[in-house]
Amino acid sequence: MHLIRRPDIAPSEITPRDTWLDRRSFLGGAAAGAAALASGGLLAPLAAQAATAPREKLAGVKKSNWTVAETLTPYQDVTTYNNYYEFGTDKADPAENAHTLKTRPWTVRVEGECAKPATFGIEDILKLAPLEERVYRMRCVEAWSMVIPWVGYSLSELLKRVEPTGNAKFVEFATLADPQTMPGVRGRVLQWPYVEGLRIDEAMHPLTLLTMGVYGEVLPNQNGAPVRLVVPWKYGFKSAKSIVRIRLVEKMPVTAWNRSQPSEYGFFSNVNPEVDHPRWSQAKERRIGEFRKRDTLPFNGYAEQVASLYTGMDLRKWF
Amino acid sequence: MVLARLRVAIWITCLLPLARLAxxxxxxxxxxxPIEFVTRSTGTWTLVILLATLCVTPLRQLTGWTELVRVRRLLGLFAFFYACVHFSIWIGVDQFFDWPAMLKDILKRPFITVGFAGLLLLVPLAVTSTDAMRRRLKRNWARLHMLVYAVPVLGVLHYWWLVKKGVQTPFPYTVAVAVLLGWRLLVWVRRAR
Structure with missing residues (x-):
């Protein structure tokens, strides 16, 4: 029964993932019929099952010091409860629909205010710097949170290669918007492509992770494959998924959510328990898998590392 | 006989969403x-059963089957029941009896304010739903029960205010409310002429 608080031991620590998957596929057959009835759709559970199937392992991943000692959110929850509006607005939609996303071949164009603009293939990106596993807190603007073992390296590793000029004050991230493979892009929930942005010092901060994997494997499509951003001290929507273009710019980029609803989603969107979303409080959050809400921490618990980036700024104004 | 069967069918249908959640x-x-899932599910079913309640009168007028009005109370009470479950989950599970936080939310968050207002409006309707109360209130009973028209409007507003901009899930419910209230307006205008 999910309503009961989970023990403080991650399931991944009790059962190796492979064994757990074996058991799942064994039970899967028997449960499939019942599950189809439960979800009201016949195809949904099959798609969801494929969506959480094991993926290619990433080799040579080393542990990082940038890791919080908190219980990991189970793989199942990390990969089936997603906001990825290109694949639908319901949390279950991305896991059901994102199988259409083609992640090979994939290139990321890095351009703008830099000396050496370049296009990087995903294979090059995977080899550009040593891959690290970092366990980060993830706080969604909707007041829920997870703890996720991402795999990647600091975005600064990539940005340094193109040699940003003095004019590069901000970084803009554009993500894939393909109406053929992304049903959400055919609708008008947001203006596509989804654009996000960071100030250059935020982008160069070692915590800002260019992410290619999760739980030791390549990213599942619904989590933003093949390459995404993870900025752990900001609300989740700042961490753009399936990135195709990174542009170094002089002016603050117009981001997708800010354009859609400027009163609700600011450019900075640092996790801040004292600044409410206009429609709900940000003081507390529900950690997925837990029953009671927990207090939200300033900068999502990363204040020691990043608060200095904002000295002298009124964070109520620059929310 | 048909009416009795219909009553049984309503009981079963209205208890199914709860059984499914269990x-x-x-x-x-x-x-x-799971807490979000259960909150959303009970909220949706409150709205659906409320709309079913509002279907009774138009169906009666269209079919001429006057007996149908005798299932209206049952449906209305089930809508009230799901609204109470929805509200209780918010109090006891989502907010875990954090009274100051809830009071602040009711006053400060428009979507919670209108949702709460909708629930409050249902209370006098449920209390006065008995035959005895109906006899006692005489003509005022019908007047009081006009309040029911405001509830789905508040419910739909509650839903729109909750979702992110661009999300269209409340749309079908909005259309249903518009049609069901529009029908009444039409009937009322015709009679007035």
Missing amino acids: WLGTTGGLGAN
Whole structure:
């Protein structure tokens, strides 16, 4: 029964993932019929099952010091409860629909205010710097949170290669918007492509992770494959998924959510328990898998590392 | 006889969503955020049953089957029941009896304010739903029960205010409310002429 608080031991620590998957596929057959009835759709559970199937392992991943000692959110929850509006607005939609996303071949164009603009293939990106596993807190603007073992390296590793000029004050991230493979892009929930942005010092901060994997494997499509951003001290929507273009710019980029609803989603969107979303409080959050809400921490618990980036700024104004 | 069967069917149908939640809850089928799932589900079913209640009068007028009005109370009470479950989950599970926080939310968050207002309006209707109360209130009973028209409007508003901009899930419910209230307006205008 999910309503009961989970023990403080991650399931991944009790059962190796492979064994757990074996058991799942064994039970899967028997449960499939019942599950189809439960979800009201016949195809949904099959798609969801494929969506959480094991993926290619990433080799040579080393542990990082940038890791919080908190219980990991189970793989199942990390990969089936997603906001990825290109694949639908319901949390279950991305896991059901994102199988259409083609992640090979994939290139990321890095351009703008830099000396050496370049296009990087995903294979090059995977080899550009040593891959690290970092366990980060993830706080969604909707007041829920997870703890996720991402795999990647600091975005600064990539940005340094193109040699940003003095004019590069901000970084803009554009993500894939393909109406053929992304049903959400055919609708008008947001203006596509989804654009996000960071100030250059935020982008160069070692915590800002260019992410290619999760739980030791390549990213599942619904989590933003093949390459995404993870900025752990900001609300989740700042961490753009399936990135195709990174542009170094002089002016603050117009981001997708800010354009859609400027009163609700600011450019900075640092996790801040004292600044409410206009429609709900940000003081507390529900950690997925837990029953009671927990207090939200300033900068999502990363204040020691990043608060200095904002000295002298009124964070109520620059929310 | 037909009416009795219809009553049984309503009982079963209206208890199914609750049974489904119980079943999903015991089989781990409520997903990553079970509290959100249960809150949304009971909210949706409140709205659906409320709309079913509002269907009774137009159906009666269209079919001429006057007996149909005798299932209206049952439907209305089930809508009230789901609204109470929805509200109780918010109090006891989502907010875990954090009274100051809830009071602040009711006053400060428009979507919670209108949702709460809708529930409050249902209370006098449920209390006066008995035959005895109906006899006692005489003509005022019908006047009082006009309040029911405001509730789905508040419910739909509650829903729109809750979702992110661009999300269209409340749209079908909005259309249904517009049609059902529009029908009444039409009938009323015709009679007035």
